[in-house]
Amino acid sequence: MNAKFSQLLGRIIIGSSVLFTSLMAQAVEQVDREISVSANPQIELKVQRGKVEIIGWDKGLISVKGHLDELSEGFIFEQKGDEVIIEDKLPSSYRGNNKQGSNLVIYVPSELKIAAEGVSADYAMEKLTGKVELSLVSGNMKVEDIEGKISLASVSGNIKAEGLNGKIELETVSGDIKDKDIQGKAKYRLVSGELESENNLVTDLSIDQVSGDVEGSFIAAEKVKVVTVSGDIEVKLSNAVSKVLLDTVSGDIEVKFTNMPNLTFEIDGGPGGKIENRLTSDKPMKTKYSSRQSIQFKTQQGDGSFNASTISGKVKLEK
Structure with a gap:
């Protein structure tokens, strides 16, 4: 192998690595969105894997920040009357055991009704009042300072x-x-x-x-x-x-x-x-x-x- 060919091959490998890293970075979509809501909103939340942190505050806003699952097929964040739907949508063939998943921090009005679910996601909740439901398959949950009607269920977490x-x-x-x-x-x-x-x-x-x-x-x-x-x-x-x-x-x-x-x-x-x-x-x-x-x-x-x-x-x- 001559010197010029070796140099060319090296440039190709380096260029391919940079391109691959760039594509991987682009594949993980960043999220920074918020919407105004009325008092005591009803929230339906679904994040199948990764980490989710839900924190109550005294604002009439729902704020979502972080990044989506690398397999995400789209982020749903919509409001229908008093109901707000938040979902990191994954393929129907998803099995739940692939790599790291989503990482989201969600601020919500402290007084609310929320129903959240996940498969292998870990959830943390704090400073909420109202009706709180959380259902997981293999994820762990940590909840603090919550008042009202509370239902927490996990299969193996x-x-x-x-x-x-x-x-x-x-x-x-x-x-x-x-x-x-x-x-x-x-x-x-x-x-x-x-x-x-x-x-x-x-x-x-x-x-x-x-x-x-x-x-x-x-x-x-x-x-x-x-x-x-x-x-x-x-x-x-x-x-x-x-x-x-x-x-x-x-x-x-x-x-x-x-x-x-x-x-x-x-x-x-x-x-x-x-x-x-x-x-x-x-x-x-x-x-x-x-x-x-x-x-x-x-x-x-x-x-x-x-x-x-x-x-x-x-x-x-x-x-």
Whole structure:
């Protein structure tokens, strides 16, 4: 190979690399758009993969900035009356596992109704009031400072929530839920994930779980219902609680009260179950021909109710 041919080949390679880089840069479309909206707008948002951040502010504007998915077939940002549609449209054959996706920061009026969905997108939401719905397949979500009717669901992603207040539903199949400073009425549904709740201010609590563990401090709770198949239940309650239902098949139940409650206790240890009562001097009874244990007793006047059952686990009560 002579020197002139080598130099020419080098220029061609360099030129091709620059052209390829330029085309790739052009393929990722930048977005910087906004529209004026009326009070309490209704927003339909769909970003299938990437990262989306939604932030509430005190302006009558919706602002979208960032870049679209490299597979994007167009950005929909339109208003029909009080409804606003935002979508990074992808091919119908999209499978959800290709490279990085969209990266958008969206500012919205803090009071609104929003329904958002994604496939492998990670979502973050903060400073919103109203009706908030978010549904993901494999993405994670982080939500903070949201008030109203809140519904968060993910198939295999994790949910991290802080500072929620209102009527709250958190649901995941194989992901984990971790929350802090939740207030109001809360319902959790999990299949195989773990629930960890810290400094919870929920007054009405319901947890349905299949095979994961439940651990939480629910010291403001007045009503508590926890049902799990094979996971352990470990909760902290106060004397404010008036109705408790705890049920597990093969897991352990451990309840710690901050103060002596005013409850009537009925506990069934089931076949192979054990009961450890550290609240009073009452001892569990055993059936004559099996190892089944049960106990009934009252603390204070026994105005409220506490019902717990397990098949082969251990029930422990303490203060």
